[in-house]
Amino acid sequence: MSEDALQYDAIVIGAGHNGLVSAGYLAKAGKTVVVLDAAEFVGGAARTAEISPDYQVSTAAHLVSSFPRRVEKDLKLSKHGLSWATKDMATVALDRDGKHITLSSGGKNDLMKIAAHAARDGDAWKQFDARMRKYVKLLAPLLEGPMPQTGKDAPSRLATMMALRLEKLGPKDLRAFMQLMPSSVAALLDRNFEGDLIKGALSLDATLGNHAGPHTPGTGFSLVYKRALEAMGQGVGYPVGGTGALTEALATSAEAAGVRIRLESPVNQIIIEDGRTKGVRLEDGTVFEAPLVMSSADPKTTCLDLVGARHFEAPVATHLSRIRMEGATAKVNLALEGLPTFKNFTDKEYGGRLLIAPDMGTVERSFTAAKRGELTLEPVMELVIPSYHDPRLAPMGHHVMSIVLPNMPYEINGGWEAQRDMLMKRVIDTVREYAPDISHKIIAGELLTPPELEESFGMSGAHWHQGNMSFDQLLAFRPAPGMANYGGAVDGLYLCGAGSHPGGGLSGLPGKFAAETALAREKSK
């Protein structure tokens, strides 16, 4: 395909991981594909960049926990440069007094540490974890492919998929599952645990990246769903070179398959003619033509702005306009002169996924503050030291720390310019409670506020899932009721980003399923 061709079999909007996965699968099926991205880099929110010279970090998304082995193999990613620094980071809930707990699948030592906070929680965790695994099995078949196509028998097929497994659960677990579905994660955890720390950490896990607090109804299910998505992956991992290395490998693999990736190419219109897609128009007026348009921009932007509401029947446009994607995340990345000293830390813990969420109240307060457009006094966070696994990210002996800050207001009272230093201070102060020497180790740091993340990663509203991942917006309702088939409303248009089933996070699955759906539909014609 020549460098300046304007006609393709398929156009993919967005060179984030989902767009690239889609492009890869389409090319594998023999399609000529161009990927267009507004940014100067590939990767979308999965990108590695420097904090300051020689200190590399995954600027936004920092952990890969749901990326399937299947996709890695299909697209020959290891051949194209992907390797893993680690694939089994433990989740560690930090305790101010050094009584940290590790949420693993039940090592004796880990259970004892949990029990140190509340005697019965060790056993409770074992039971809870086992039950969660059953629920995950229950959901798994729904995540392994597209939702059943719309059609008369879709509901019954869906029901059979679920019902078989529901029966297997047994009456006790079934009752617990039914109770869990609408529950808040706070109610769920209160039913199971006594200790504040374990509840704080699990409630953060359930709400991370969503506009929700522990007391928000439905967050119990979010926790199960998150684990189900992780079960599609290969463990909580970190690619050598950061998440950007994953998307680099995806890009190289796609290009090897003949895909053309064109950066700095913002699409501002998807062209529709006679009810089907004809191509896209860039901001500078260039037109690319293809019968197939895959968009990994979020569904609301894709359909209402790039296509235009008028090309959908009103109920569809209304559903789209109601997708809840408020709520936002901020990111702090630090370059460190050496490893900070966390009280009582073992090796494994330094290499873990660290959660700061001392109790559910703190998590809830961060949500309340976000709702009010305020900065929380005690930020909760997910924190990793990637250089611990991948030393090349920083000079010898030096480190980088990557901190995700959930529940940050998109619009903050007084404006972000006035509040950013305060946020940075509160983050460092909070980390210092666990690693007292942190301040002395910082050489450089960056803070990306939600508007800045939106600006540099093209994520509208800085929402990391292109739509809240709550039950009403998952599975058959993702991205919107009646649209769970990656498009459907306009012929030739497919939604292949995190806004589609099975949702956000670095899984590549929306990209894969969208491509497969498009190819299957073409074949059936």
Added chain:
Amino acid sequence: MTDRQDDQALADAAIDVSRDSPLNGAGVAPDPAWFEQSVVEEPFSRHVLTTPLHLDVAAESRTNRWVDWSGYTVADVYTSVDQEYDALRTRAALSDISPLIKYRVSGREAVPFLNRLLTRSVETLNIDRAARAILCAGDGNIITQGMLFRLAEEEFRLVVRSSHLDWLEQSAIGFDVRVEDVSGTIAGLSLAGPAAAKVLAAAGMEKPEALSKGEARWEQLGGMPTYVSRTGMMGGTEYELWTDPSDASVLWRRLLDAGRTQGIRPVGAAARDVARLENGVALEGVDYQSALTAFDSADTRTPYDLSLGGLVDLERTVFNGQKSLSRVADRGSASVLVGLELALAEGAPIGPVCMEESRVGQVKSHAWSPSLQCVVALAVIEASALGASDGFTVETAGSSRQPVKLAKRPFLRFS
């Protein structure tokens, strides 16, 4: 009055004048009471709504029989259904149709907005013309029906049976268009019957007969700006007059006066309903339910089910219900609305419509047609039963099954 009293009164007046009267020139402090509104009604305080014509209508009522229409109290019968029907079909009939819902749709993208809202393109609708309008939901079933008037290049008025502002607002997402409910700012009068044009001429309209079906124009009737349209749903000669609510009462009396020699009568909802049935028009809320408010989805109908497929244009850009309607168009309706005639002098059809022993449909509305001297009814029948042209029966009150005949709609034709 004595002189002394007189003087006293004058003195009092002098004081009063200096203090109170705005007529007393400059330097008088305004009393806030001058600006107070006399009647203050809390919003939503009233539950029984009356139209701007209520007092006039009440003055004509001899029966005190009223009926609810979209929350408004309107006359059901003024004197007797027979008399009113007679005026409607042989002379002139005046009715209050103010409870109709009116939306103003305006703006740069009013046309594309309406194209997506309605089952037909409005591109070809000329200014001062009205066309039948159908709004469908995503499932292809009718939300409501009515008339669309084009008032200017970018200004339309949509007059429909039931209120669906939320649907219109949702449909407006992404369009540069303004949608307002102007129901309260426009009163409606219907003038129907063979003598209607003469009445209008006598009331001051020039050449009302020149107005063709579906046409409308602005008129000054006794100095009152009135939008007169040749529209209606009862068949025969029909005009509808749209005016400011504060003029409505004067216009009503003016028309009654002008029509006296023609034998005009105020006509209530009951007689109008007979006429609408004779004209074969299915009524929302009676013969079918709105797609957005139906309790049972089995009561909703697509335009095809009502034989209104001619008002659906599938071959164009996206409109609400398009996908579902193309499927219905391909497969055909499952059940359709048909006209039935029963050769009964009396007795209402109540039971299901049957074919031999099996039940194939249900009568939705019916009336004794004085013109046809039989009972006319609208019924919903399974499309599969329509192969046969006779053999249908229906249960009636009092007697057993009666044979019924399928009839073309409209039942009654006007030359």
